[in-house]
Amino acid sequence: MLNASVLEYLESHRREHLSRFFELLRFPSIAGLAGGDGCERAAEWLAGYFRKLGLQAEIVATDGRPNVIAEAHIAADLPTLLIYGHYDVQPPDPLDAWRSEPFEPVVRDGCVYARGASDSKGQLFAYIRAVEAWRQAGDAMPVNVKFLVEGAEEVGSPGLEAFLATHADRLAADAAVIGDSEFFNPSLPSITYSLRGLAYVELTLKGPVSDVHSGLHGGAVANPINALGRLIAAMHDEAGSVTLPGFYDDVLVLSDAERRTWRRLPFDAEQYAASLGLTELAGGEKDYTVLERRWARPTLDCNGIVGGFIAAGAKTIIPSEASAKVSMRLVPNQDPHKIIEGFKRFVAEHTPPGMTATVQAGAEARAVLLRSDTAAVKAAVAALADAFGQKPAMIRCGASVPVAELIQRLLGLDAVLMGFGLPSDNVHSPNEHFRLEQLWRGSIAAAAMMQNLREPEL
Amino acid sequence: MLNASVLEYLESHRREHLSRFFELLRFPSIAGLAGGDGCERAAEWLAGYFRKLGLQAEIVATDGRPNVIAEAHIAADLPTLLIYGHYDVQPPDPLDAWRSEPFEPVVRDGCVYARGASDSKGQLFAYIRAVEAWRQAGDAMPVNVKFLVEGAEEVGSPGLEAFLATHADRLAADAAVIGDSEFFNPSLPSITYSLRGLAYVELTLKGPVSDVHSGLHGGAVANPINALGRLIAAMHDEAGSVTLPGFYDDVLVLSDAERRTWRRLPFDAEQYAASLGLTELAGGEKDYTVLERRWARPTLDCNGIVGGFIAAGAKTIIPSEASAKVSMRLVPNQDPHKIIEGFKRFVAEHTPPGMTATVQAGAEARAVLLRSDTAAVKAAVAALADAFGQKPAMIRCGASVPVAELIQRLLGLDAVLMGFGLPSDNVHSPNEHFRLEQLWRGSIAAAAMMQNLREPEL
Numbered sequence A, B: 001m002l003n004a005s006v007l008e009y010l011e012s013h014r015r016e017h018l019s020r021f022f023e024l025l026r027f028p029s030i031a032g033l034a035g036g037d038g039c040e041r042a043a044e045w046l047a048g049y050f051r052k053l054g055l056q057a058e059i060v061a062t063d064g065r066p067n068v069i070a071e072a073h074i075a076a077d078l079p080t081l082l083i084y085g086h087y088d089v090q091p092p093d094p095l096d097a098w099r100s101e102p103f104e105p106v107v108r109d110g111c112v113y114a115r116g117a118s119d120s121k122g123q124l125f126a127y128i129r130a131v132e133a134w135r136q137a138g139d140a141m142p143v144n145v146k147f148l149v150e151g152a153e154e155v156g157s158p159g160l161e162a163f164l165a166t167h168a169d170r171l172a173a174d175a176a177v178i179g180d181s182e183f184f185n186p187s188l189p190s191i192t193y194s195l196r197g198l199a200y201v202e203l204t205l206k207g208p209v210s211d212v213h214s215g216l217h218g219g220a221v222a223n224p225i226n227a228l229g230r231l232i233a234a235m236h237d238e239a240g241s242v243t244l245p246g247f248y249d250d251v252l253v254l255s256d257a258e259r260r261t262w263r264r265l266p267f268d269a270e271q272y273a274a275s276l277g278l279t280e281l282a283g284g285e286k287d288y289t290v291l292e293r294r295w296a297r298p299t300l301d302c303n304g305i306v307g308g309f310i311a312a313g314a315k316t317i318i319p320s321e322a323s324a325k326v327s328m329r330l331v332p333n334q335d336p337h338k339i340i341e342g343f344k345r346f347v348a349e350h351t352p353p354g355m356t357a358t359v360q361a362g363a364e365a366r367a368v369l370l371r372s373d374t375a376a377v378k379a380a381v382a383a384l385a386d387a388f389g390q391k392p393a394m395i396r397c398g399a400s401v402p403v404a405e406l407i408q409r410l411l412g413l414d415a416v417l418m419g420f421g422l423p424s425d426n427v428h429s430p431n432e433h434f435r436l437e438q439l440w441r442g443s444i445a446a447a448a449m450m451q452n453l454r455e456p457e458l
Helices: A004-012 A014-026 A038-052 A117-137 A160-166 A224-233 A256-263 A269-275 A290-295 A336-350 A375-388 A402-410 A436-454 B004-012 B014-025 B038-052 B117-137 B160-166 B224-233 B256-263 B269-275 B290-295 B336-350 B375-388 B402-411 B436-454
Strands: A056-060 A067-072 A080-086 A106-108 A111-113 A144-150 A175-178 A190-195 A197-206 A299-308 A321-330 A356-365 A393-397 A433-435 B056-060 B067-072 B080-086 B106-108 B111-113 B144-150 B175-178 B190-195 B197-206 B299-308 B321-330 B356-365 B393-397 B433-435
Touching: A004 A014, A004 A117, A004 A436, A014 A038, A014 A111, A014 A117, A014 A436, A038 A056, A038 A067, A038 A144, A080 A117, A080 A402, A080 A436, A111 A117, A111 A436, A117 A144, A117 A433, A117 A436, A160 A402, A175 A375, A175 A402, A175 A436, A190 A375, A197 A224, A197 A336, A197 A402, A224 A299, A224 A321, A224 A336, A224 B224, A224 B299, A256 A290, A290 A393, A299 B224, A321 A336, A336 A356, A356 A402, A375 A436, A433 A436, B004 B014, B004 B117, B004 B436, B014 B038, B014 B111, B014 B117, B014 B436, B038 B056, B038 B067, B038 B144, B080 B117, B080 B402, B080 B436, B111 B117, B111 B436, B117 B144, B117 B433, B117 B436, B160 B402, B175 B375, B175 B402, B175 B436, B190 B375, B197 B224, B197 B336, B197 B402, B224 B299, B224 B321, B224 B336, B256 B290, B290 B393, B321 B336, B336 B356, B356 B402, B375 B436, B433 B436
Parallel strands: A080 A144, A080 A175, A190 A393, B080 B144, B080 B175, B190 B393
Antiparallel strands: A056 A067, A067 A144, A106 A111, A111 A433, A197 A321, A197 A356, A299 A321, A299 B299, B056 B067, B067 B144, B106 B111, B111 B433, B197 B321, B197 B356, B299 B321
8 A cells, every 4th residue: 555645645635736737748749840949838837837846856858858857865775666658749740620629728518628638747747745744745756767768759759769878877767657658448447568569661752753634644654643543552451450561570579378368358449449449440450359469469550641732622743752651550679671682672672654753761769578577567567556446458569669678678678568548539630638546546556556666565 | 917006005114014913913813722802803803904995804703713704795787706815824733843933924035934824814915815815906807806714724714614505695705715825836836626634633641540650550550652652653554544434435536637736846855854844754655656545545543642741851650641632634525524433433442441441523624626617717817827827727625624515515516716825934933934925825815816807718
């Protein structure tokens, strides 16, 4: 059971913390868009908050968005916990699909609606509240804590590998926890032990030197949009498998035991489809279950496409060019760099006559598979059971949190992905929200995990 | 030879007419874009100009953009010539590819650069100059003239069929001429005797109810962009033929004689490709020559495509929807309505599971084949030879000028397509321009054609 004073502090500061949370949500901290100082302002706010709690905090500039490091060293004989979060968020587009302003948080039906509320300012804030409660109300902090709050997670953490390598000593810890994951469902808390990786590319096909009249030239000039359509179509076969050369070469095969475990999870595919407004789940490979396809099989999805005349009305042209943004989600043992090389080779081999193709490589992140038998996982399991009254499930997740693999590889720690999001939070979508109950109980779980780390026998 | 006073008037009014032409070009008369009054202002300017020349002019409102009708009745025993032009223009996008402002005309290297300079304000203005010269300087107008200046040609003339039917008596004439076509090359004046038709559609595929996270859902949710790519790809086979049901059923087969004639035209495919910045002409059906494919074979081209995240940067989503604008160029005997029905059937049959498709039908225009043995064609041939010193070629054109078929069907006239554009004018593209020499000599040809109509024996 969590220390009573800490629990009391958390319960009695809800109103004040909600105001602070709103302050953090108001920063349009979109790492993926050029211009604006939303990221910088969010980083300053965080550093200021950490300092108010008595932590040593520093904003560390990078080539991209700044990261925030903060530390409270209590005693040499206490375990040190590294807490990771990110303050940057996805762009809010399409704006007209939001019921309220993405950067002006509001509470509706027990949820805070704002871009980043769930992914992952809300989850980060649960950990901050836990540290605050221990410092202000606890007898003593049960752990030394270090925070690493990143500013470029949503664009694939481009500089994070170098950053962790540079600051490895400073970030050294006995355990790490990441607040950027979801429960399996609202009543089943979860610890995520594997995440997919990412390879992001942008493909452009160029045809005629400028847009040309589709009547005068149609039939003679190859059309970049039609050609891009063919190229995209050729990237999957009839069975839904990706056709890029070598795409599946290194894929870690799922064990029968793992597949059996997942089949026992309370997953309702129809309900899941309905939650997305779909009558049918038609993506991915035919030979795998929906969870297997989302969690443990690599995918290729176009994230955006544009070419020619896209305003309202009509314009009869063969456009000069067309381009698509493509994300590939990778599974353990796949090498993002090798995958992007395969993508480039595929494009080179399939670029039709009369067309020039360019592929611009974007973010890369390896998938990760984390140990489930560590003291930190045990502390987290007990903490979640304490806070939510339900033993957590061990699950995978199809999204990418590049830091998990980097912490494993560069800091030698198998982090615990103990996040408080729910699948219905609309992360990366309009009307993103975070259930307040997840914030309140998540803070309890975070505080309890710290206590359990000091007292693993309890 | 053209009447000397008329010729002298045209030569001595170049400077003044260039200023008037610039006034007309400054109106952003884009029928295809909602908002703005560029079309209405252009129509008013034209009506005012016609009235200054002593014509009876009227702006006739329609459901869309207004049309301008003007008339000068000289004598009952003179033939009546109907002159068609359009004042509306294509949108200027992409704006950043223009060397000067699209609606602020400038002269560079003997050409006027502006959107609509060649297509077709410049060509219309040549006919207006001809009428002006006859009225101000000639002994007497050799013909009665009627002008029909349309305001929605570039969006497929949606209301023109009803308009011509309503005003058939008022527009009745002995001959018709259309100033909206091109020379075969700069030294070969041409009369166009066939134009392709048009069927325009917009196709939208909808998947999940909103954009969703490509990591969390990739592998389960079918992606509308990927699906649209497959759908577009499936619309052509390996030989470059269109696969829509019934697409070729009614196509008028080319005669061997016509194919032979075209092979004798001074067409240099390499030079044509180079003019478009291409090393290869890879569009269309393999079994036809480039001219055959452009002039007498139907095509299907995507004019625009958009879906998902298209700003700079990265966003990892499966988008809620993706859509494409598609123009199909039709040849004689194809029925645009039937073609659009075939498109809809194809989409219905090929819409993948997990996706909803909608097809919005746009403009429709039939292709046209015009008689080449009329008195009006003879008058035009002699006039072009007079003005340009070269007997014109009889050619086809791949573009659509819906009015030609409508004049044939509703007014019973096989119009003469005597236009003064050049293939290098960048119509529908950035940096559209019109060679001033084409304006000056085109005006002479237009004036001479009127004279020849009165005196067919000359």
